[in-house]
Amino acid sequence: MAFITWNRDLSVKIDSIDDQHKKLIELINDFYENIKNRSNNESISKLLRGMNQYTVEHFDIEEELMKKYGYPDLTVHKKEHDKFVTKVTELEEKFNSGKVIVSFEITSFLKDWWKNHIQVVDQKYSDFFIKSGLK
Numbered sequence: 839m840a841f842i843t844w845n846r847d848l849s850v851k852i853d854s855i856d857d858q859h860k861k862l863i864e865l866i867n868d869f870y871e872n873i874k875n876r877s878n879n880e881s882i883s884k885l886l887r888g889m890n891q892y893t894v895e896h897f898d899i900e901e902e903l904m905k906k907y908g909y910p911d912l913t914v915h916k917k918e919h920d921k922f923v924t925k926v927t928e929l930e931e932k933f934n935s936g937k938v939i940v941s942f943e944i945t946s947f948l949k950d951w952w953k954n955h956i957q958v959v960d961q962k963y964s965d966f967f968i969k970s971g972l973k
């Protein structure tokens with residue numbers, strides 16, 4: 839069974855963004871499986887890099903859309919993104935320098951953060967984007 843699954847409750851009602859969230863969930867599941875199977879540090883490091891890179895790309899796309907359509911909560915939303923990027927970048931650096939071991943605590947943090955962010959912060963823009971004509 840997957841560690842985290844996308845379902846309708848996680849939909850932001852914009853297909854392109856839902857697809858990106860699905861991809862992020864896939865990356866988290868992959869990361870989880872690799873920790874569970876005790877993959878080597880090099881593989882874990884690659885997965886962390888890929889996940890963090892995709893996260894930044896995804897946040898940029900969301901923020902660009904918010905800018906384009908004049909979303910009023912952009913500043914608050916961007917702050918949430920920035921805090922998360924700082925945290926996962928730090929984690930990646932610490933892991934790569936051997937200062938931290940990746941654990942299920944980290945996968946749980948990722949799972950909880952994303953679920954909460956999508957349902958509490960992202961879903962707030964759904965109606966706004968739909969009204970603005972985004973599909």
Ligand SMILES: [Fe+2]
Binds near residue numbers: 919959960
């Ligand atoms: Fe977001």
